[in-house]
Amino acid sequence: MSERYAIEMRGITKAFGSVVANSNVELNVKQGEILALLGENGSGKTTLMNMLSGIYKPDSGSILVDGREAVINSPEDAKKLGIGMVHQHFKLVDVFSAADNIWMGKERAGLVLKKDRYAQIREISRKFGFEIDPKKKVYNMSVSEKQTLEIIKVLYYGAKTIILDEPTAVLTVQEIQKLFAVLRKMKEEGHSIIIITHKLNEVMEISDRVAILRKGAYITTVETAQTNEQALTEWMVGRPIDLNIDRPVMETTRPLLEVRDLTIRSDEGSVAIDGVNFYIRGGEILGVAGIAGCGQKELCEAIAGLRPIEKGQMIHKGDNIVGLSPKKILEKGISMSFIPEDRLGMGLAPSLSITDNMILKNYADTKGPFVNRKLGRADAEQVIRELEVVTPSTETPVRRLSGGNVQKVLLGREIKAGPNVIVTAYPVRGLDINSSFTIYNILNQQKQAGVGILFVGEDMDVMMALCDKIMVLCHGKVMGVVHAHKTTKEELGLMMTGALDLSNKYEDKPAGIAKDSRFGEAEQGEEA
Amino acid sequence: MDKLSVITSFLHAIVVYNVPLLYGTVGEIVVEKSGSLNLGVEGIMAVGAIFGYMMGCFANSLGVGIGVAFLAGVLCGLLFAFLTVSLQANQNITGLTLTTFGLGVYFFVGTSLKAVKWPVMGDYSNIMKGFAELPIPGLSKLPVIGSGLFSHNIMVYLGVAIAVVLWWYLNKTAPGLRLRAIGENPGAADSVGINVNRMKYLHICLGCGIMGIGGYYMALNMGGSFNSNCWINGYGWIAVALVIFANWSPALAILGTFVFGFFNTLKVSGSTLAAAFPGGLGWLADIPSQVFDALPFIITAVVLVVSSVQKKKNSGQPAFLGLNYFREER
Numbered sequence: 001m002s003e004r005y006a007i008e009m010r011g012i013t014k015a016f017g018s019v020v021a022n023s024n025v026e027l028n029v030k031q032g033e034i035l036a037l038l039g040e041n042g043s044g045k046t047t048l049m050n051m052l053s054g055i056y057k058p059d060s061g062s063i064l065v066d067g068r069e070a071v072i073n074s075p076e077d078a079k080k081l082g083i084g085m086v087h088q089h090f091k092l093v094d095v096f097s098a099a100d101n102i103w104m105g106k107e108r109a110g111l112v113l114k115k116d117r118y119a120q121i122r123e124i125s126r127k128f129g130f131e132i133d134p135k136k137k138v139y140n141m142s143v144s145e146k147q148t149l150e151i152i153k154v155l156y157y158g159a160k161t162i163i164l165d166e167p168t169a170v171l172t173v174q175e176i177q178k179l180f181a182v183l184r185k186m187k188e189e190g191h192s193i194i195i196i197t198h199k200l201n202e203v204m205e206i207s208d209r210v211a212i213l214r215k216g217a218y219i220t221t222v223e224t225a226q227t228n229e230q231a232l233t234e235w236m237v238g239r240p241i242d243l244n245i246d247r248p249v250m251e252t253t254r255p256l257l258e259v260r261d262l263t264i265r266s267d268e269g270s271v272a273i274d275g276v277n278f279y280i281r282g283g284e285i286l287g288v289a290g291i292a293g294c295g296q297k298e299l300c301e302a303i304a305g306l307r308p309i310e311k312g313q314m315i316h317k318g319d320n321i322v323g324l325s326p327k328k329i330l331e332k333g334i335s336m337s338f339i340p341e342d343r344l345g346m347g348l349a350p351s352l353s354i355t356d357n358m359i360l361k362n363y364a365d366t367k368g369p370f371v372n373r374k375l376g377r378a379d380a381e382q383v384i385r386e387l388e389v390v391t392p393s394t395e396t397p398v399r400r401l402s403g404g405n406v407q408k409v410l411l412g413r414e415i416k417a418g419p420n421v422i423v424t425a426y427p428v429r430g431l432d433i434n435s436s437f438t439i440y441n442i443l444n445q446q447k448q449a450g451v452g453i454l455f456v457g458e459d460m461d462v463m464m465a466l467c468d469k470i471m472v473l474c475h476g477k478v479m480g481v482v483h484a485h486k487t488t489k490e491e492l493g494l495m496m497t498g499a500l501d502l503s504n505k506y507e508d509k510p511a512g513i514a515k516d517s518r519f520g521e522a523e524q525g526e527e528a
Numbered sequence: 529m530d531k532l533s534v535i536t537s538f539l540h541a542i543v544v545y546n547v548p549l550l551y552g553t554v555g556e557i558v559v560e561k562s563g564s565l566n567l568g569v570e571g572i573m574a575v576g577a578i579f580g581y582m583m584g585c586f587a588n589s590l591g592v593g594i595g596v597a598f599l600a601g602v603l604c605g606l607l608f609a610f611l612t613v614s615l616q617a618n619q620n621i622t623g624l625t626l627t628t629f630g631l632g633v634y635f636f637v638g639t640s641l642k643a644v645k646w647p648v649m650g651d652y653s654n655i656m657k658g659f660a661e662l663p664i665p666g667l668s669k670l671p672v673i674g675s676g677l678f679s680h681n682i683m684v685y686l687g688v689a690i691a692v693v694l695w696w697y698l699n700k701t702a703p704g705l706r707l708r709a710i711g712e713n714p715g716a717a718d719s720v721g722i723n724v725n726r727m728k729y730l731h732i733c734l735g736c737g738i739m740g741i742g743g744y745y746m747a748l749n750m751g752g753s754f755n756s757n758c759w760i761n762g763y764g765w766i767a768v769a770l771v772i773f774a775n776w777s778p779a780l781a782i783l784g785t786f787v788f789g790f791f792n793t794l795k796v797s798g799s800t801l802a803a804a805f806p807g808g809l810g811w812l813a814d815i816p817s818q819v820f821d822a823l824p825f826i827i828t829a830v831v832l833v834v835s836s837v838q839k840k841k842n843s844g845q846p847a848f849l850g851l852n853y854f855r856e857e858r
Binding site: 053055056074075076079080085087090091092093094095096100101103104105106107109110111112113153157 | 700701702703704705706708709712713715716717718719720721722723847855856
């Protein structure tokens with residue numbers, strides 16, 4: 001073998017306590033290639049890469065850089081060896097400017113900070129082909145700008161091998177294309193790139209070779225050109241899987257939830273949702289698409305009664321729900337489940353058991369000062385059985401479950417209450433293909449049972465396959481509502497960035513207002 | 529006493545009796561900028577005070593006193609850093625323990641020493657000489673404020689100089705930038721190759737050393753008379769609050785010290801002011817002294833409330849303050 005490898009990892013094993021994250025993993029990256037690292041949640045992709053970037057130390061196995069054995073004890077060592085990693089959760093100091101975020105890791109930066117560092121950083125960025133404002137503070141940056149800054153940072157430190165951990169998870173379609181162009185250019189310049197993802201279409205598009213991990217074990221490495229999505233999935237999951245998401249066509253009912261002219265402010269006081277109209281019918285899934293932080297969270301909280309609204313109306317089956325307590329709204333059959341970025345922050349109490357989390361929702365139904373644990377345990381058992389939650393027992397603290405199982409518990413509890421409107425935000429956030437499909441099936445079952453579903457999502461492919469209609473938000477404004485089977489990813493991407501506004505596409509029918517609206521029904525009722 | 533000299537001595541008292549606060553505050557700012565919340569200021573100042581005073585007297589040298597007080601503070605800092613950085617102990621509990629520990633050491637050493645032979649400050653000529661006032665040429669000749677603000681002992685000048693230098697260090701130097709990065713996001717700092725633990729050890733020790741000097745200054749202010757009240761007398765706690773008032777800036781800490789010092793001094797000089805200006809300030813005499821005793825702490829409470837209510841984007845509070853950093857945490 002005369003092939004030159006930039007990085008070789010041989011027989012890497014790493015365990016956290018009794019959990020083996022990587023077991024005897026092999027990985028190699030050639031100079032000037034893009035290697036995709038593919039695997040389900042918890043298959044050990046990030047752990048493996050963290051050993052390359054010096055965050056973890058392997059229990060056994062060896063790492064070779066440019067053919068020479070290397071010991072990586074810290075990120076400092078990795079940096080010296082020319083390995084740079086763009087982490088999934090960006091490693092940036094929010095209150096620093098772009099330049100200072102780079103400057104803080106500069107070797108021999110001298111004692112005094114000079115003003116000319118801004119110009120130096122701007123010049124270096126240009127050399128790499130990026131245009132950034134070196135004085136811009138990170139907290140003012142978009143996700144895409146932050147990612148660009150991270151890439152410039154690792155290039156500035158002289159990285160020859162660049163690791164990107166799920167870089168596309170938070171980007172729009174257009175931004176992903178831009179990123180891929182950057183990666184291809186870096187590849188041409190001789191950089192080696194490892195990209196972690198579980199989106200198969202991206203693997204096929206960008207990579208030269210694919211390495212696959214399953215449950216911490218190394219499966220194989222294949223040439224991208226000689227494989228396909230179906231084969232990759234089988235390697236990744238370990239058995240054949242149907243990659244199509246069903247979209248059963250249902251007879252829809254009259255609008256269940258209608259929202260008119262809704263305006264909501266964010267915690268900082270800025271307008272988060274701006275004059276929004278929409279409605280949900282029973283038996284349909286309405287998708288909500290938008291770049292992260294475009295008012296999705298505020299909208300969900302307002303519907304659930306957790307956040308006061310500035311102005312506007314919300315009616316449920318003709319009855320006003322503005323100003324009602326979260327409990328009253330729940331009793332009307334509107335359920336909300338929101339999976340935040342950290343995936344445990346909202347809805348479940350992480351240290352409590354599954355049973356206790358079930359009781360949290362319905363403790364008020366039992367009379368007297370004591371909770372009915374028997375009932376709670378029965379509920380827990382039912383959810384575990386029906387949704388195939390993997391857990392040692394009903395008394396296991398929720399935080400000890402894997403991400404997919406936590407999300408199943410949350411969704412399962414919401415569905416148990418028998419809602420007629422489900423508001424769910426990012427229910428498959430961070431989940432692998434297998435768990436995601438379980439969640440889609442649950443949602444489809446609810447839809448077939450006549451429930452109206454508001455699905456706030458981030459993956460365009462999924463939304464186009466699962467939802468009936470998609471509403472696109474941009475900075476709190478509705479850019480239009482499109483039929484999922486008629487739209488394209490490009491169209492959605494343009495709407496998400498505000499470049500395309502379809503909200504006034506039909507002059508005779510204002511977007512988001514149902515023809516058979518239940519608004520005004522109350523007054524008619526009185527007349528009759 | 530003529531009216532102007534009352535004002536002069538009032539100003540003078542503000543500076544002399546409150547610059548120890550500045551040491552405590554600035555020391556704590558350095559520690560907190562590294563992301564560590566050290567609630568042991570009171571104890572560390574006490575340890576610095578008793579050892580600084582004892583060794584300073586034995587050597588009959590102010591310099592030795594300052595040096596020993598600094599080292600005693602550094603040792604406390606080392607203990608805090610070992611517990612919270614290396615062993616990942618809870619910072620709040622460790623800090624509170626350090627206060628109890630420091631006061632215990634203070635009384636243990638002090639009482640033991642008193643049983644043998646207590647060193648009386650006045651007996652040590654070099655210390656008295658070193659602690660004497662050094663008027664700044666020119667400025668100290670200004671009417672009224674001159675000898676009030678610009679004629680002080682060397683510890684006052686040293687305290688202000690430390691504050692200014694540290695402001696420059698934190699905001700204008702590359703190591704300062706790295707230190708702030710650690711306080712804001714140690715994971716980010718670590719990922720670019722900054723040695724987080726070494727930086728935290730260094731700056732926790734430096735900050736605690738500065739607190740130790742502040743303690744020594746308190747001892748000298750009290751004339752070295754050892755009795756049932758600790759020399760530090762709650763100043764360490766006020767310093768912790770002053771850090772918030774100063775928005776984590778050593779330069780603003782100078783201002784904060786004088787604001788607090790003003791109310792502190794009213795307690796002592798209120799009646800003198802009332803006697804000198806019966807027309808305008810006569811009402812000061814009618815206020816019970818307990819109100820003045822409580823005033824610094826009331827102000828502290830008000831400052832904490834106001835700064836908590838305000839949501840400042842450019843707050844100087846390090847985002848990772850009070851949290852331990854462990855690289856392999858998942």
